[in-house]
Amino acid sequence: xxxxxxxxxxxxxxxxxxxxxxxxxxxxxxxxxxxxxxxxxxxxxxxxxxxxxxxxxxxxxxxxxxxxxxxxxxxxxxxxxxxxxxxxxxxxxxxxxxxxxxxxxxxxxxxxxxxxxxxxxxxxxxxxxxxxxxxxxxxxxxxxxxxxxxxxxxxxxxxxxxxxxxxxxxxxxxxxxxxxxxxxxxxxxxxxxxxxxxxxxxxxxxxxxxxxxxxxxxxxxxxxxxxxxxxxxxxxxxxxxxxxxxxxxxxxxxxxxxxxxxxxxxxxxxxxxxxxxxxxxxxxxxxxxxxxxxxxxxxxxxxxxxxxxxxxxxxxxxxxxxxxxxxxxxxxxxxxxxxxxxxxxxxxxxxxxxxxxxxxxxxxxxxxxxxxxxxxxxxxxxxxxxxxxxxxxxxxxxxxxxxxxxxxxxxxxxxxxxxxxxxxxxxxxxxxxxxxxxxxxxxxxxxxxxxxxxxxxxxxxxxxxxxxxxxxxxxxxxxxxxxxxxxxx
Numbered sequence: 324x325x326x327x328x329x330x331x332x333x334x335x336x337x338x339x340x341x342x343x344x345x346x347x348x349x350x351x352x353x354x355x356x357x358x359x360x361x362x363x364x365x366x367x368x369x370x371x372x373x374x375x376x377x378x379x380x381x382x383x384x385x386x387x388x389x390x391x392x393x394x395x396x397x398x399x400x401x402x403x404x405x406x407x408x409x410x411x412x413x414x415x416x417x418x419x420x421x422x423x424x425x426x427x428x429x430x431x432x433x434x435x436x437x438x439x440x441x442x443x444x445x446x447x448x449x450x451x452x453x454x455x456x457x458x459x460x461x462x463x464x465x466x467x468x469x470x471x472x473x474x475x476x477x478x479x480x481x482x483x484x485x486x487x488x489x490x491x492x493x494x495x496x497x498x499x500x501x502x503x504x505x506x507x508x509x510x511x512x513x514x515x516x517x518x519x520x521x522x523x524x525x526x527x528x529x530x531x532x533x534x535x536x537x538x539x540x541x542x543x544x545x546x547x548x549x550x551x552x553x554x555x556x557x558x559x560x561x562x563x564x565x566x567x568x569x570x571x572x573x574x575x576x577x578x579x580x581x582x583x584x585x586x587x588x589x590x591x592x593x594x595x596x597x598x599x600x601x602x603x604x605x606x607x608x609x610x611x612x613x614x615x616x617x618x619x620x621x622x623x624x625x626x627x628x629x630x631x632x633x634x635x636x637x638x639x640x641x642x643x644x645x646x647x648x649x650x651x652x653x654x655x656x657x658x659x660x661x662x663x664x665x666x667x668x669x670x671x672x673x674x675x676x677x678x679x680x681x682x683x684x685x686x687x688x689x690x691x692x693x694x695x696x697x698x699x700x701x702x703x704x705x706x707x708x709x710x711x712x713x714x715x716x717x718x719x720x721x722x723x724x725x726x727x728x729x730x731x732x733x734x735x736x737x738x739x740x741x742x743x744x745x746x747x748x749x750x751x752x753x754x755x756x757x758x759x760x761x762x763x764x765x766x767x768x769x770x771x772x773x774x775x776x777x778x779x780x781x782x783x784x785x786x787x788x789x790x791x792x793x794x795x796x797x798x799x800x801x802x803x804x805x806x807x808x809x810x811x812x
Contacts, residue, residue, distance in 0.1 A: 335370045337425065338411030342370055349407065356407050361386045362400040369415065369425045376509060378422040418509050421554075421701055426510050441523030444502040444548075447490045448483050450619045453596045453612025461488045461576070464589040465546070469567050470575040472582050475593035476751045476767060477688060477695035478650025481578035482550050484593060488576060489548050498544035498574075506551040506688060511558050518547070518562075533565040541570035551688070553580040553750070554702060560585050580699055580751045595647030595767075599639040605632035613642035613652055620656035621664075634664045644671050646767040651692050654678035675772055696773040699752055709733050710743040711752060712781070715774035720756065720763040 333344040341350045347363050349356040358366075368385035369377055382397050401423060405412035416426045461484070464471045473481045486502070493500045503521040508514050515536055524539035540547070552559040560583040563575050567587065577583060582590045599611040608614050617638050618630060630638060641664075645651040655678055658667050670677050679691035688698045700708060713729040714721075723744075730740045747753040754765045766774070 337370075338408065338414055340408065340411065342366060344370060358403065358407055359400070361396070362403045362407075365397065365400045366404055369423060372424065374424060374426060375507075376418050376421050376424045382422065416510055418554075424509060426512065441499075441501060442521045444489055444493070444500060445486060447486050449623075450616060451483060451487050452615050454480070454484055454487065457484060457591070457593065458487055458491065460591060462491070464591060465574055465576065468587050468589045469571070469573070470563055470577065470583070470585070470587060471589045471591060472577040472579055473591055473593050474579055474582055474751055476595075476648065476770070477580060477699050478648050478692065479593050479595055479751075480649040481593050483649070485548050485550055485576055485578050489546070492546050498546055500546045500548070501540075502548045502550065504550050505555060505559070508555055511562075514555060514558050514562060518549075522547070533562055534569070536562070537566045537569050537573075540566070541572045544572045546574050546576060548576045548578075550578045552577055552583075554698070556581060556583060559583060580702075581749045596642075596649060596652070598642045598647040601639075601643070603639065605635045608635040608639050611639065611642065613647045614638050616649060617642060617652050617656045620653045621659040624657040625660040626656075630664065637664045637668045641668050641671065644668075644768060645674070646769070648767065648769065650695060651678055651769060654692060674769055675776060678769075692769055693773065696770065699750055700773070700777065702750060703752075704743070704746060706735065706739050706743045707746040707750075708777070710735065710740070711747055711770075712774045712778040714747075714753070714766055715771045715778060717766065718771070720765040722763060726764065 335342045335344065337349075339351060340356070342348075343350065344367060347367060349358055349363065349366065364386035365382050368382055379394060379397055382400075383392070383394075386400065387396065401415060401417075405415055408414065414425055416424050418424060461471060461473070465488075473484060475481050489500050489502055492498070499522075501518075501521045503517050505514060505517055508517055511533075515533070518536060519539065522540050522545070524536075549559060549563075556579055559577065559579075563577070563583060564585045566573055567575075582588060596613040596616065597611060598613045599608050603611075609618070614635065641655055642652055645655060651674070655667050655671075655674075658677060662670065667677070675693045675696075679693065688695050700711070703711065710726070710730060710733075713732060714726065716729070717725065726744060727737075727740060730743070735743065744753070748755055752766070752770055754767070756763045756765065
């Protein structure tokens with residue numbers, strides 16, 4: 324079964340069903356399927372997204388625009404839709420911690436067998452500095468094992484590093500190199516289709532399973548770069564391990580905020596760029612990769628001046644306060660033409676708002692610092708989110724015992740604490756520094772600001788929900804003893 328659109332009308336085919344978007348009616352063999360109006364609203368919202376993930380907030384706004392209701396109402400509507408779809412229920416896909424989407428099944432277009440042209444590899448960055456040793460490390464790791472995963476904080480430069488390696492491999496290796504952006508993929512079908520399209524091995528009908536994909540891509544030696552897989556890490560782990568089980572002609576270079584955790588995987592942590600020290604002389608600051616990156620992107624964004632010594636010192640401070648994270652540095656540099664170097668420096672306390680407005684063609688996770696952190700936060704468990712928000716209070720490196728104290732504030736058990744710390748470290752949100760037998764932990768400044776913002780947002784949301792509940796109660800007594808709460812005007 325599949326999801327597809329008819330061009331002559333605003334009608335969407337969902338497996339055996341048709342959804343008339345204008346009449347807001349679900350049809351099976353021409354007969355209307357009985358569904359509540361809210362369920363239809365939810366289905367129309369999913370259909371209108373054309374395969375995009377629709378958040379729970381968006382569904383709430385579509386089905387209950389003027390009413391405050393509990394989140395469970397969405398679950399009830401989704402369950403009703405799946406019951407109505409029957410055998411096609413799996414076409415409504417739950418995307419963990421993000422929302423829902425309508426997705427085609429892997430037998431869609433199974434009759435298509437035409438060959439496709441391989442997709443070209445994206446251009447490498449015009450300026451790639453401070454990573455020469457790391458590039459050599461990646462090539463060495465690819466010689467040691469069939470799969471190398473580049474992990475690290477969002478915006479730290481994993482994709483840029485993978486692109487540099489991909490272009491380098493094309494020039495020196497006698498193998499095909501394919502680059503696959505998986506940032507918008509959700510299902511196994513999506514992943515298989517993206518890999519097939521990038522490799523030019525035919526329509527999706529030819530690679531409906533991992534086994535058929537393996538047969539299609541292993542005809543020649545190939546380096547397959549899979550970029551941005553953290554939200555489908557389990558699916559990609561299955562695909563990579565299954566492909567490697569049947570061929571030695573394919574190697575994988577993966578970028579993700581967490582490792583795949585499969586056999587024969589070599590994990591390389593991508594660190595931020597080196598930043599200048601506070602005591603560095605101004606005439607040496609341009610030797611810093613972080614400063615070079617800032618100046619380059621400021622000029623690309625329209626800044627016509629060469630930085631004077633005082634501006635170089637300010638740029639050095641900006642790079643330090645942004646922890647050497649390339650995405651943050653690039654976004655900050657893009658504000659120089661509007662604010663000046665010192666204007667950017669003085670506004671870094673509001674970095675999450677300041678550092679937005681990336682390239683229009685960039686993936687959503689690369690368009691702003693908050694967007695990059697949103698991806699990581701939404702992939703966390705509830706306990707992981709709670710612990711991260713508590714850790715915002717630590718401006719300096721902290722100990723494991725300090726984390727235990729923070730967890731105690733939210734009544735987190737020791738088992739849950741271990742799991743949550745492991746999750747935050749694995750997903751590159753908490754940094755670990757091992758010094759001899761001791762371990763210390765830290766958050767980047769941007770992560771700490773984001774965690775504080777999330778904590779405040781959750782508090783404000785709880786207050787609004789409480790106030791709304793009180794307003795709905797009105798003046799009615801809620802027990803035989805009379806009203807429990809009273810408010811002074």
